[in-house]
Amino acid sequence: MQNAILLHNKHWQNQSFNITIKRDLLNKLLYLHDTKEIQIITGLRRSGKSSLLKLYINQLIKLENPKSILFINFDDPNFSEIYQNPEKIYTIIEIAEKLTQTKIKYLFLDEIQSVTGWEKYIKSVYDAERFKKICITGSNSKLLLGNYSSLLSGRYIISQMYPLSLAEILNHYNFSDNLTILQNKPKVLNLIENCLKHGTFPEIVLKNDAQIKHEILTNYYDSILIKDCIINKNIRDHKSFKELAFYIFNNLAVLYSYNSLSKATEINDVSVKEYINAMQEAFLIYEISQFSFKIKKQLKSKRKLYSIDNGLITATSLNFSENKGKLFENFVFSELLKSGYNDIFLYNENKECDFIVKKEKQLIAIQATFEINSKNREREINGLLYVQKKMQISKLYIVTLSQSETTNDNIFIIPIFELNRILER
Secondary structure, eight states: OHHHHHHHOGGGGTOOOOOOSOOTHHHHHHHTTTSOSEEEEEEOTTSSHHHHHHHHHHHHTTTSOGGGEEEEETTSGGGGGGTTOGGGHHHHHHHHHHHHTSOOOEEEEESGGGSTTHHHHHHHHHHTTOOSEEEEEESOTTTTOSTTGGGGTTSEEEEEEOSOOHHHHHHHTTOOSHHHHHHTHHHHHHHHHHHHHHOOOHHHHTOOOHHHHHHHHHHHHHHIIIIIIIITTTOSOHHHHHHHHHHHHTSTTSOBOHHHHHHHHTOOHHHHHHHHHHHHHTTSEEEEEBOOSSHHHHHHSOEEEEESOHHHHHHHSSSGGGOHHHHHHHHHHHHHHHTTOOOEEEEEESEEEEEEEEETTEEEEEEEOSOOOTTTHHHHHHHHHHHHHHHTOOEEEEEESSOOEEOTTOOEEEEGGGHHHHHTO
């Protein structure tokens, strides 16, 4: 354990962590640095939570004694003896302080969901004001719904971490403003097409070899299914679970019901619902329902599933990579999530609209299509005009790969790289 602690804390030797891509969420952590609340970051495995903590530490060591900062990643099997004994986290602290001869003031615990009952330990040290700051991460949306979760009520601020947003990728390559993007449009579009196929996990974005990307993404997918779904939710029928996951990833962005999935996979609908919930809790997929002002109607309607990352789709599905339309729709959905929009719905009555986004008290209607052409133009526009009339929506957008236009009906056709900026208005 001692060697593992030393390995995780290279900053004790005044070395910064080498994190290539900066993350927007770091600004929030730094802004909240002087608050006493525990900082909790949740999100999909491999989305960059560990790197975010290390970026935070890189900033912190400019102001504090590096040896007063402890970072532990519980994914490391060297800490497996802690998994059922959260009180042994005290032992890690003692070893760290013995090694550094310095009191630990800043505690960073990564993938904390591996430790059963971790909340009890965190509450005790928080209430005792043992540390100046505690930051933890976890790969499960139900991280704070365990037996001890109520113990931390009012003691934390939670943030959601996703794979890289398009804005973060463009900033990394110094395409940070609209003028620079337009001046380098071929390079920008090439980056976006790579995102559509290979996704935006940080490690993937930095790789060039397509085969290596595929192998890494396949490993990510398997790891999430096994660690964050099967093991975490104690799913016994591994075969059925993996079959449903495979079916879903080959049929994303398609209307479904639990009953229709049950018939298609020959898995009973109770298990189908359980398995989907497990994948949602692991941030692997997201479910959106039909927009309606009536909650009961929303609950009874057919729904769609999307993945948080396109790379997981193309690495695990049979022919999804050939369907640019569906990949683009999924990418637009993930960009909406990364922009902070959690209230996302579909509309599919008489006419179709891909996304109805709720922004405070305002509704925004969005169609996602790789390209507007003579074959789909009327359909996409009519869908927006229909929901505009039915729900008095004033902001109507068609998001494409690169086209830009305003129609006679005051519908804005915009390229995907402008989506985040448009939504901020």
